[in-house]
Amino acid sequence: MDATIASPLTLPCGAVLPNRIAKAAMTEGLADSRDNPTPELNTLYRTWSEGGAGLLITGNVMVDRRYLERGGNVVLEDDQAMSRLSTWAEAGTKAGNHLWMQINHPGRQCSRLVNSEPLSPSDIQLELVGNFARPRAMSEDDIQDAIRRFARTAELAKTAGFTGVQIHSAHGYLGSQFLSPVTNKREDRWGGSLENRARFLLTTIAAVREKVGPEFPIGVKLNSADFQKGGFTLEECVTVSGWLGEAGVDLLEISGGTYENLVFMDTEAKRESTRKREAFFLEYAEAISNAAKIPVMITGGFRSLTTMNDALAEGATDVIGIARPFCVMPDFPNKLISGDINEVPVDEHDLVLGQGKWSPGSPYKAIRAINNQGQAGWYYHQMIRLSRHQQPDRNPGVLRTFCAQMLNDWRLVLRRKVRQARG
Numbered sequence: 001m002d003a004t005i006a007s008p009l010t011l012p013c014g015a016v017l018p019n020r021i022a023k024a025a026m027t028e029g030l031a032d033s034r035d036n037p038t039p040e041l042n043t044l045y046r047t048w049s050e051g052g053a054g055l056l057i058t059g060n061v062m063v064d065r066r067y068l069e070r071g072g073n074v075v076l077e078d079d080q081a082m083s084r085l086s087t088w089a090e091a092g093t094k095a096g097n098h099l100w101m102q103i104n105h106p107g108r109q110c111s112r113l114v115n116s117e118p119l120s121p122s123d124i125q126l127e128l129v130g131n132f133a134r135p136r137a138m139s140e141d142d143i144q145d146a147i148r149r150f151a152r153t154a155e156l157a158k159t160a161g162f163t164g165v166q167i168h169s170a171h172g173y174l175g176s177q178f179l180s181p182v183t184n185k186r187e188d189r190w191g192g193s194l195e196n197r198a199r200f201l202l203t204t205i206a207a208v209r210e211k212v213g214p215e216f217p218i219g220v221k222l223n224s225a226d227f228q229k230g231g232f233t234l235e236e237c238v239t240v241s242g243w244l245g246e247a248g249v250d251l252l253e254i255s256g257g258t259y260e261n262l263v264f265m266d267t268e269a270k271r272e273s274t275r276k277r278e279a280f281f282l283e284y285a286e287a288i289s290n291a292a293k294i295p296v297m298i299t300g301g302f303r304s305l306t307t308m309n310d311a312l313a314e315g316a317t318d319v320i321g322i323a324r325p326f327c328v329m330p331d332f333p334n335k336l337i338s339g340d341i342n343e344v345p346v347d348e349h350d351l352v353l354g355q356g357k358w359s360p361g362s363p364y365k366a367i368r369a370i371n372n373q374g375q376a377g378w379y380y381h382q383m384i385r386l387s388r389h390q391q392p393d394r395n396p397g398v399l400r401t402f403c404a405q406m407l408n409d410w411r412l413v414l415r416r417k418v419r420q421a422r423g
């Protein structure tokens, strides 16, 4: 019988996802000034757990306190906050679903407010309105240290009660910087050929597996492509997917884009062929699934039950990855599975300044940045509300959430700096 969203899925390691709906990672910004989980995170994840998804993937948790994706990130590099982590894990698995920690290193996508000398495979600066400093090219020691940190964080996540980890290697963060020829100009064994550029990710997976053992799920989030001139291509993604299958990965999540081209949020103008398919990376799924020979999760744009069940029945994907709708209707998985609704809420198309030069495809970089940041801010606003037991609030416009998000991010970074200065 064809799989549907309600079908369980057995992963290569033996773990079973109770259904095919997964909440994709969304950075919450809800850690305290010591980068530890808070009661607000527990509330948010308890709400999502009760909402019925088979798998919840946390927002990215940093493996190194010196480099954050944003203020308010949880950092996990030692066992000093183990009881708080366990409470978070317990809340997020309340309904018997899986809860995986997404583990990440931002590389050069670390705001200058957090660190004025970020790391990257090469010293190529991010071209984004002065927010990001020129990175230092990583030494061999830096690379080995980052790999060890991924493994240590995964081990600690397992100890805390998370039921799996996902290594973030998409969206232009460190793993994805190694894979892309735009950001990786190295001439040693970590750069050049695809085999060398994939070495960081494959060595990290091996190090994580050694720490967590054979029965613990390891996922990887990978770009189908960077959608950037000279970047990581679909053909390369297909080859790397095959290697990930051989490396013992349990679930391969496919997304795409980087900070310089946010296709994963679908804020750039869509191609007609993609528009028709609703889920924007679905057209690449077949080639990737065939090469990977492991379960695949496609994320981005899934909104209607028909598209989800068709994609599962065709074998185009094994898991349906969804992110933004969890912020406005946290229990939509239960509602979709029970047949109460046939599609999940779509807000993102309203969340732009307008049409033409104000649209997501605006020729002006600053307008595009406001739209992108404002849209992210709109979803942060909803997560904050859910974390306080409040209902979602669809009212704020994108300009308001843009300003609120900028102020909040500065506040979070500043609060952390003050705490660090006090010791």
Ligand SMILES: Cc1cc2nc3c(=O)[nH]c(=O)nc-3n(C[C@H](O)[C@H](O)[C@H](O)COP(=O)(O)O)c2cc1C
Pocket (backbone or CB within 6 Å): 024, 025, 026, 027, 058, 059, 060, 102, 168, 170, 171, 221, 255, 264, 265, 299, 300, 301, 302, 321, 322, 323, 324, 325, 376, 377, 379, 380
């Ligand atoms: C507010 C917000 C935060 C996000 N944070 C992360 C993150 O921490 N890690 C990640 O891999 N993707 C992150 N994403 C991307 C989502 O996981 C997902 O790939 C994207 O939203 C497309 O899926 P959707 O159309 O179902 O929302 C984020 C997206 C949003 C809207």
